[in-house]
Amino acid sequence: MSADEVRQAGLELGRNDLLTHEQAGSAIFGFWVFLMSDAVIFALLFATYGVMLPATVGGPTPADEYKLVPTLIETVLLLTSSFTFGLASVAMKHGASRRQLLGWLGVTLILGIGFLGMELHDFMIMFSDGAVPSRSGYLSSFFALVPLHGLHVFFGSVWIVVMMVQVLTFGLDARVKVNLQRLGLFWHFLDVVWIAIFSVVYLQGMIQ
Amino acid sequence: MIRQSDRKRSEIRTYVTGYVLALLLSAAAFAAVRWQHATPTSAFAVVLALALAQMVVHFRYFLHISLQRSARDDLQLVLFSAVIAGLMVAGTLVILFDLKARMS
Amino acid sequence: MTDGILPAVLGRFEWQSLPFVRAWEHPNASEIVGAGAGAVVIIGAILVAALITRLGKWRYLWSEWFTSVDHKKIGIMYIVLAFVMLSRALIEGVLMRMQQATAVNSPGFIAPDHFAQLFSTHGTIMIFFMAMPFLTGLINYVMPLQIGSRDVAFPVLNSVSLWLTAAAAALVMASLVVGRFSTGGWSGYPPYTELAFSPGVGTDYWIWAVTLGSVGSTLTGINFAVTIYKMRCAGMRLMRMPLFVWTALCTSILMIFAMPPLTVATALLALDRYLDFHFFTNDLGGNMMNYANLFWLFGHPEVYILILPAFGVFSEVVSTFSSKQLYGYTSLVIATAVITVLSFTVWVHHFFTMGQAADINAAFGIATMAIGVPTGVKIYDWIWTMFLGRVRFTVPMLFSLAFMMTFVLGGFTGILLAFPPLDYLAHNTLFLVAHFHNMLIPGLLYGMLAGYHYWFPKAFGFRLDEKWGRISFGCWVLGFYLAFMPLYVLGASGMARRTQAVFEPSFRPWLYVAGIGALLLAGALASLFVQLWVSVRDRKANRVFAGDPWDGRGLEWSISAPPPEYNFAVLPQVNSRHPFHDGKRQDDPYAPPRAYEDITLPRNSMTGPAIGILAAAAAFGLVWHMWWLAIIGALAISAVVIARSFARDVEHTISADEVQRTEQRWLRAAANAAPIPRELEMTSANQGLAEVSA
Numbered sequence A: 001m002s003a004d005e006v007r008q009a010g011l012e013l014g015r016n017d018l019l020t021h022e023q024a025g026s027a028i029f030g031f032w033v034f035l036m037s038d039a040v041i042f043a044l045l046f047a048t049y050g051v052m053l054p055a056t057v058g059g060p061t062p063a064d065e066y067k068l069v070p071t072l073i074e075t076v077l078l079l080t081s082s083f084t085f086g087l088a089s090v091a092m093k094h095g096a097s098r099r100q101l102l103g104w105l106g107v108t109l110i111l112g113i114g115f116l117g118m119e120l121h122d123f124m125i126m127f128s129d130g131a132v133p134s135r136s137g138y139l140s141s142f143f144a145l146v147p148l149h150g151l152h153v154f155f156g157s158v159w160i161v162v163m164m165v166q167v168l169t170f171g172l173d174a175r176v177k178v179n180l181q182r183l184g185l186f187w188h189f190l191d192v193v194w195i196a197i198f199s200v201v202y203l204q205g206m207i208q
Numbered sequence B: 001m002i003r004q005s006d007r008k009r010s011e012i013r014t015y016v017t018g019y020v021l022a023l024l025l026s027a028a029a030f031a032a033v034r035w036q037h038a039t040p041t042s043a044f045a046v047v048l049a050l051a052l053a054q055m056v057v058h059f060r061y062f063l064h065i066s067l068q069r070s071a072r073d074d075l076q077l078v079l080f081s082a083v084i085a086g087l088m089v090a091g092t093l094v095i096l097f098d099l100k101a102r103m104s
Numbered sequence C: 001m002t003d004g005i006l007p008a009v010l011g012r013f014e015w016q017s018l019p020f021v022r023a024w025e026h027p028n029a030s031e032i033v034g035a036g037a038g039a040v041v042i043i044g045a046i047l048v049a050a051l052i053t054r055l056g057k058w059r060y061l062w063s064e065w066f067t068s069v070d071h072k073k074i075g076i077m078y079i080v081l082a083f084v085m086l087s088r089a090l091i092e093g094v095l096m097r098m099q100q101a102t103a104v105n106s107p108g109f110i111a112p113d114h115f116a117q118l119f120s121t122h123g124t125i126m127i128f129f130m131a132m133p134f135l136t137g138l139i140n141y142v143m144p145l146q147i148g149s150r151d152v153a154f155p156v157l158n159s160v161s162l163w164l165t166a167a168a169a170a171l172v173m174a175s176l177v178v179g180r181f182s183t184g185g186w187s188g189y190p191p192y193t194e195l196a197f198s199p200g201v202g203t204d205y206w207i208w209a210v211t212l213g214s215v216g217s218t219l220t221g222i223n224f225a226v227t228i229y230k231m232r233c234a235g236m237r238l239m240r241m242p243l244f245v246w247t248a249l250c251t252s253i254l255m256i257f258a259m260p261p262l263t264v265a266t267a268l269l270a271l272d273r274y275l276d277f278h279f280f281t282n283d284l285g286g287n288m289m290n291y292a293n294l295f296w297l298f299g300h301p302e303v304y305i306l307i308l309p310a311f312g313v314f315s316e317v318v319s320t321f322s323s324k325q326l327y328g329y330t331s332l333v334i335a336t337a338v339i340t341v342l343s344f345t346v347w348v349h350h351f352f353t354m355g356q357a358a359d360i361n362a363a364f365g366i367a368t369m370a371i372g373v374p375t376g377v378k379i380y381d382w383i384w385t386m387f388l389g390r391v392r393f394t395v396p397m398l399f400s401l402a403f404m405m406t407f408v409l410g411g412f413t414g415i416l417l418a419f420p421p422l423d424y425l426a427h428n429t430l431f432l433v434a435h436f437h438n439m440l441i442p443g444l445l446y447g448m449l450a451g452y453h454y455w456f457p458k459a460f461g462f463r464l465d466e467k468w469g470r471i472s473f474g475c476w477v478l479g480f481y482l483a484f485m486p487l488y489v490l491g492a493s494g495m496a497r498r499t500q501a502v503f504e505p506s507f508r509p510w511l512y513v514a515g516i517g518a519l520l521l522a523g524a525l526a527s528l529f530v531q532l533w534v535s536v537r538d539r540k541a542n543r544v545f546a547g548d549p550w551d552g553r554g555l556e557w558s559i560s561a562p563p564p565e566y567n568f569a570v571l572p573q574v575n576s577r578h579p580f581h582d583g584k585r586q587d588d589p590y591a592p593p594r595a596y597e598d599i600t601l602p603r604n605s606m607t608g609p610a611i612g613i614l615a616a617a618a619a620f621g622l623v624w625h626m627w628w629l630a631i632i633g634a635l636a637i638s639a640v641v642i643a644r645s646f647a648r649d650v651e652h653t654i655s656a657d658e659v660q661r662t663e664q665r666w667l668r669a670a671a672n673a674a675p676i677p678r679e680l681e682m683t684s685a686n687q688g689l690a691e692v693s694a
C-alpha cells in the first residue's frame, strides 16, 4: 500500500506540487469510500422502491407513466457525457491544451444539463397526469429515488462549472488535478446508478 | 515522447471501448423490453443481467477498477461495499415481502 | 396569524413555544421542571459567555480551538461535548427514575407528555451526542498518535464533522428553550412520528438533529478509515497496529456503511412530514415496517460502533496495567473483524415481534447468538492477559475489571433475548431496558471513562486524581447494579418500558432501589467533575511531562505530554507490535535525532465552524418552518464549500529551529526525570519516565 501503488490513472503530479503522492492517494481513496457510502443510500432507496412498487393504491402505475424513448435518450446523453469526461481526463493527464480540457468539460456539462432538462420534462408530464409523490407509496418511492440521482447530476454540473473556473484561475495545480479526478469518479459513478435506475425502475416498469 | 503519446492513445482506446460496450449493452436491455418475447420474469432477469454486465464495464473502463495491483485497494472496497449493500437490499426485500405475504 | 410578514419570518413559532410562557400559564410541577431546564440552558450559556468575556478568551478560543484542525484539539472538543451532553442525559435518566418511583398509583410529578420527551431526549442524547462524540473524540486524539502520524487524512473535514455534531447537539439543547422535543423515543418509529399523530416541532427537532449527527459521523468514519489505511508510519503493518487502532478501523467501517440507512430513514420520514410523501403513513400505501427495517439496519451496527472502541481501550489498558503484552492479539483482531461483518446480519432481532415468518426470526436469532462467540473470545483474551501479570488496580484497570464482569451478565440476557419466543415475552419491557443499559454502561461508558483516565495525562500533561477517581468508580459500579438489576425483575414481571405511571404496588420496592441507584449514578458523575477540579488544582504536583507515566507500549507514549502540535519531530519507524516498549529496552528512546527538519501542517480553517453554524441555522429554520432561514443556510453552506475549494494558502510551516527547541526542552526534562517503578506510578513521584526492567 505504498504511495506508488495507489497512484491513479490520470494522476501525474509534478515535482513541485503542493500535494505529495501519498496525500493525493488518500484524497482519491477517501472519495471512493465516500462514493461507496453514497451507494448504500441508493441501494436502500432501490430496496424501498422494490418494497413499495405494489403500493399504487389505485393511482398511476409504472406502466402508465414510463416511456421508452425518453429514457433511452437520457441514457445515451448520460453515457456520452461519461465518455466525454473520460476524454477530459485524458486531456488533463497528457498535458493537452487548456482549451481542449475546458472544451471536453464544457461538452460534458451540456450533456449533463440536457439530461436534467429531459428528466425534468418527464417529471412535469407525470405531474400533469396526477402522478405526484403524495398520491401513493409507489410514487413516493419513485420520487425519492430518481430525483435524488438527478440532484446528484445537478451537483455534478455545478462542480464542473467550479472546476472550469479553477482551471482558468489556477491552471492545473495539484489540487485542481485531484479535484478533477474526484469529479471524474463522481460523474462515472452517477452512470452506474443510472444503469440501475433505467433497468430496475424504468425497464422493469415497462415489461408486460 | 513516443511512449507518452502511445499511452495517451491506449487510454483513449479504453474509453472508446467502454463507451461502445456500454451503448451496446444499454441498447440490448431496451430492445429486450421493446420487443419482449420472454415471460416478464425472464425478461426482467435478462435486463438485470445486462445491467450487471454494464456496471462491470463502467467500473472497468471508466472507473479503472481492475485486478491489477494498483487498483487492489479500490477493488476490495467496491466488492466489500457490494456485499454489504447486497445484504441490506436482499434482507429488506425478503423481510418486507414476507410480511406482506403474511398479511394478505 | 394566517398571512402577513410575521408568520413568514417566524414560521410556526408562537409565544407558547417558550417553556417559560407555558409554565406561567399552567404552573404545574411538570411545566416548571421544563421551564427550569430551559432556564438552566439559557443561564448556563450566559454564564459561560460572561466568563469567557471576563477572561478575555474569545479570540484565544476562536483561533486556538474552534478553528483548529489539529486532531488532538478536535478530539478534546468532542469529549467536552460528550461530558456536557452526558450531564444532561444522566439528569434526565434520574428524573425518569424519580418519576416512576413516585408514580405508583399516583400521577407523580412529571406529566406524560413531558415524560415522553425525557426518554426521547435521554436516549437520543446518550447514543448520538454522548457516546458517539466520546468515542470519536478518543479515536481522534489517540489513533493518529498510535499509528505514528501527524494528523488525520482530512483535517478540515474532521473539523466539519465536529461542528456538524455540535450543531446537532445544539439543536437538541435548543428544544429545551424553544418548543419541545420529540415524544417518539430515540428510535422515532412512525406512524406515531408522522404528521397525523405528532404535528408539532418535536419530531422535526429529532429528525434534523439525528440527520446532522449521522452525516457528521459518516464523514468521520471515512476520515478515520482512510487515515488508518494510508497514513501509518513506516513499518506499521496492519498486524502491528495497536488493538485500539483495529477497533477504530472497524468502527469506522461500520460508520461508513451503517450511518446511510439512518440517513435514509430520517430523510424519508422528513419527506413524509414536509412534502406529503407516503413512505410510512397509515394511508395511501405507506409501510411503517420498512422504517423499523431501515432504522435497525443502522441500529444494530451502531451498538458495535459504540462498543468496539471500548474493547480497544480495554485491550490497551489491561495490557499496560498488567505489564504484559496482549494475550491472543491475532484472535482479538479476528474477533473484531468477525463482529464487524456479523453485525450487519442480525438487525431483525430488534423487531422479532413484527410478524415475519418464524424461520426468518430463527435465522436472525441464530446469527445473533453467533456474535456472542467472538465476544467471548475477547473476554478470555483479556483474562489471560492479566494472568501472571503485574496487575495494578488503577482507575482505568478497575473500570476494565468491572466491565468484564458486568458485560458478561448483559451478554447472557442478550442471548436470552436472541431467542425469538422469549423475546415475544420480554419485548418492550424494562427487561430490555435493563439489558441494553447492562451492555452500554459497561461496554461503552466504562470503556470511555477508562480511556479518559488512561490518556488524560498524555493529553494534558498531568495525572487525574486517583482518590476521586476511585470514589467515582465505586459510585458508577454500585449505582449501576442498584439502578438496573431491579429492572430485570420488573421487566420479567411485565412492566412495560416508557411508562409514566405505574399501577402495580408490588413494583414499588424495586422502583425505589432503582431510584437510589440512579442517584448514586448522578453522584458518580459529580465525583468525576470534582476529580477534574481537584486534579487541575493539584496539577503542579502530578506533572508527567516526560510523557510515559504507565510504562506504555505504543507510539503515543514515546512523545511528550502534552504532545507538540506536530506530534512526532521525526516520523517514527517501527518493527514490532510494541515499538515503544521494545525501544525502551533495546536502546535509548530519548536520544535526539540526527537532524530536525521543517514540518508542514495544515493551517486553521473557519470552514468547520462556519458550516456548523449554518447547518444549525438551516435545521432550525426547517424545524420552525422559517423557510427563508433554511434556504439561506443551505445556500450559504454550498458557498462555504465552494469558497474553501478555492483556498490555496492552506498550510503553515514550523521551522526546524523551533522543532529543535521544543524537542530539546522535552528531552532535557526526560533526562532530568527520575525513572518511576510501577509500584509508585500512582504517586506524585511519577514524572512520566518509566523505570525499565528487562
Ligand code: HEM
Binding pocket: C090, C093, C094, C096, C097, C119, C120, C122, C123, C124, C126, C127, C131, C184, C185, C186, C187, C433, C437, C440, C441, C444, C445, C483, C496, C497, C498, C499, C518, C521
Ligand atoms: C447512567 C445513568 C443512566 C440512567 C439513570 C438511565 C436511565 C434510563 C431510563 C430511566 C430510561 C427509560 C426507561 C423506560 O423506557 O422506562 C432509559 C432509556 C434509555 N437509555 Fe438510559 N440511563 C442511563 C445511561 C444510559 C446510557 C449510558 C445510554 C447509552 C449510551 C443510555 C441509553 C438509553 C436509551 C437508548 C434509552 C431508550 C430511550 C427510549 O425509550 O427511546 N442510557 N435510561
Ligand SMILES: [Cu+2]
Binding pocket: C299, C300, C303, C346, C347, C349, C350
Ligand atoms: Cu441489535
